[in-house]
Amino acid sequence: MGFFSRKKNPKNSLSTSKNFFWGGSTSGTFVNENTAMQTAAVYACVRVISEAIASLPLHVYRYEDTGSKLLPGHSLYNILHNAPNPEMTSFVFRETLMSHLLLWGNAYAQIIRDGGGRVLALYPLLPNKTDVWRGPDGQIYYTYWRNTDESRPNEKSGGVTLSKDDVLHIPGLSFDGLVGYSPIALTKNAVGMAIATEDYGASFFANNANPGGILEHPGTLKNPDQIRSAWEMLYKGGNKAHRIAVLEEGLKFHPISVPPEEAQFLETRKFQLDEIARIFRIPPHMVGDLEKSSFSNIEQQSLEFVKYTLDPWVVRWEQTMNQSLLLPSEKASVYIKFNLDGLLRGDYATRMNGYAIGRQNGWLSANDIRRLENMNEITPEEGGDLYLVNGNMVKMADAGAAYTKQSSENKGGSGT
Structure with a gap:
């Protein structure tokens, strides 16, 4: 059947509590959503999109014969526009969920309702602690695995199962339409190479920008590891540079000169920046790469960012909120919508x-x-x-x- 064979439960090992292939990459680095965020390019891309979505005006409207009417008195308006829960502002809530969506491919929030089904509050749920499964009745359920510090007093840690009506779930790109796949897991080799180049650069400069050398001895050494350790202790590191070396017993030091340019270090780092920007569909100038940007095209690139990057995410948010947050009696006349006009004004x-x-x-x-x-x-x-x-x-x-x-x-x- 293959790795992606059809299963009864809509679980997705790329985006739930288990990482795809346990985070290994061909570059030799361990890649998951947390280590990826330690890469400057990934952090910049996630931050740009998350802050853009969080800063957009979000309103509730009603269809009328003369057009759409803003409903500031609707119960959802204050939750979506101002504060979804007593602990978060709307900006922080949407920024958090959008970062989850970009890293894990899914965003989850628990819906607190009153007796009439109206939404009272929304609380984010961590995607790496949320499992999606189908019950015997054919309905979708969500299990959130709590830690001890997340439990109420006198409660044990463990899983809490929520019905579909109690969870706002925004999936990203998906093969089954139910659970999104983690972009970091699917592109782990590209992200892993970016992490590897950063690690190489850090270790290179930690060694005083010197790639190393060879200690030559005229005879046979009985303890080469001890001599190597003593040499590194005395001369390795930027704070030990330019010390005078004292060589005994005929030892000679031969430096190995491998400049970063010859190893294409800078070119590799530049390419990985473009590669990660391509994954998140971010114009390079928005993550600090101005090589191909000018006064004549940077505005057009910014408008394309709104049209081709933000707009698909906005549609995902709007359709999911309309489906999950509105009462059945409201869905024909009321809708939730972001306002992108401010970003498209030119x-x-x-x-x-x-x-x-x-x-x-x-x-x-x-x-x-x-x-x-x-x-x-x-x-x-x-x-x-x-x-x-x-x-x-x-x-x-x-x-x-x-x-x-x-x-x-x-x-x-x-x-x-």
Whole structure:
């Protein structure tokens, strides 16, 4: 059947409490979600996307005949927009879940409801301590494995099983549509190579940027390990550089010169930065690589980041929240939505030019524009809600009628 054979339980060894192949990589480094975050490129990519999702305005709306209406009085509005639980702000909650989603491929949060099914609070659950399984009744269940410090007083540690209605589960890329696969597990060789190059650089400079050497003795040594240890104790490390070596009994030191450029150390580190940015679909300039960025294309890259990187994650969040948090009676008329307009506005001159076109063609009022720019509105008495159109623009039929009328008037005038 193969490693990915179909099983009864929707467990995923790549993203739940067990790591894929126990974190081993071909580079020889141990890779899991925690060690990956010690790599600067992975940390930067996770931080960029998590903070971007956490900073987006998140609102609750209702469909109406004239459009969508914001519902600040809805019970979910305060939970999603301000504080999902007494211990976290909305920013911290979404940043935490998004980082889980990027590292483990799944984000889980326990849903606390009242007797009527309305959401009272949301608490994050660690993905590496959460298992997903299907019960005999065919329903999906979640088991969260608590530590002793997470248990209530006089309770033992162990698993707590929650039903599907009690968990907000946002899966990432998945083969079965139920549990997402960990990006770190699937790309462990690329991440492992980045960790290996960082370890090599650290050890290289810990050895005073000297790759090592050979101690030559004219005779046969009975204790080579003892001489090697004594030499390293005296001369290894940046704080012991430039000491004067004293060699006895005919010992000679031959340094081995292997510059990092010859081992393509810098090129490898640069390539791994691009490789990890590619995994998370991050423009390189957002993680500090400005080699291919300029004033002419960096704005376009930023807009592409919103369109191709953030927007798919936003859709995952919105559809899962609409499915899991709204009451069945609300799903036809109420929806939860992020606002991406602020990230897609472009520079000031481009926005002003767009507003001018909308204003002159009658589909934007002064107050529409001022609301988009977070400015105070103009009162209706002062014309803030008026929609204007250029007076020189008329319909083709009206233009022909006006020309015919003008011609008739001219002929009639010449005959009198």
